[in-house]
Amino acid sequence: MRAVAFDIFGGELDVRELPDPAPAPHGAVIRVEATGLCRSDWHGWQGHDPDIKALPHVPGHEFAGVVEAVGSDVPELGGWRAGARVTVPFICACGTCASCAAGDQQVCERQTQPGFTHWGSFAEYVAIDHADVNLIAIPEDMAYATAAGLGCRFATAFRAVAQVGEVRPGEWVAVHGCGGVGLSAVMIATAAGARVVAVDISTDALHLAELAGATHFVNASAGDAAAQVRELTRGGAHVSIDALGSPATCAASIESLRRRGRHVQVGLLPGGATPVPMDRVIGHELRLLGSHGMAAHAYPPMLELIRAGVLHPDQLVTRTIGLGDAGKALASIGSVPGVTMITPRTPH
Incomplete structure (x- = not known):
């Protein structure tokens, strides 16, 4: 072959x-x-x-x-x-x-x-x-x-949104990284009735996220992505998904959440320690969830x-x-x- x-x-x-x-x-x-x-x-x-x-x-x-x-x-x-x-x-x-x-x-x-x-x-x-x-x-x-x-990617995003993240109609969902998994998550969360904020450094990727159903957009290259998400959602997302997998997107996803929000890690992280804002996790009673296919x-x-x-x-x-x-x-x-x-x- x-x-x-x-x-x-x-x-x-x-x-x-x-x-x-x-x-x-x-x-x-x-x-x-x-x-x-x-x-x-x-x-x-x-x-x-x-x-x-x-x-x-x-x-x-x-x-x-x-x-x-x-x-x-x-x-x-x-x-x-x-x-x-x-x-x-x-x-x-x-x-x-x-x-x-x-x-x-x-x-x-x-x-x-x-x-x-x-x-x-x-x-x-x-x-x-x-x-x-x-x-x-x-x-x-x-x-x-x-x-x-x-x-x-599509099945992984489906389970991350619907089953692990338990996204409900009317909730705010932030998707960090609008590659294949992220765009799938945008589409699935939109179909579930959520309001979706797409986060990426690429304007082309954000355009595709809009076609997939996102209604709000954050260009992470312009500054503090988490702060921008919290402002757009008036307090933070109910569910935030790191669909890329990097220390920066993982931390930004967690910091994008409102109190008692749910972070879902989908993107694989490279080896080595990944800093997590654990004080925020504790103080806001956040849930950190992994999703694997x-x-x-x-x-x-x-x-x-x-x-x-x-x-x-x-x-x-x-x-x-x-x-x-x-x-x-x-x-x-x-x-x-x-x-x-x-x-x-x-x-x-």
């Missing part, structure tokens, strides 16, 4: 021929039709993720495609056979640990992650574990580029909202590239606003 790989962290990303994956007895191989470019892939390439233990490595964890083959132990009752159109959560659960038994597959104790624990989806084929737990059927009329975003069994309500036309993840895709451009795009992630999709099987 053709795939994008690197031999050293932070080194050259090139397209090369690599062996096709084979399904584990409990797993499946997916023919990748679309895969998203995500900041998490950049962190992996830079060596920030301890799960990448062997090189060369193939990044990519957000994808959709067609089942090419399944392992011998995949139950027939699941209906997972070659030809099924699927996406997969970026956290592939084992299905049997205590967390999985409680329905919390997104924090599975024995999870695997394509693009991190093993080769990922910047390739024509990708293998996943425990197909019966992790495969998600996608509607026949849904484009692969739309479905690919559901494996990570979404389990496969939790996808139906989100898929139904997409089918009903309430949510439009396809509108967040701003460009589509081939494998040959994927390395350059990953190295310069953040330079193009919106969501970038890679189509491994289509030359560009």
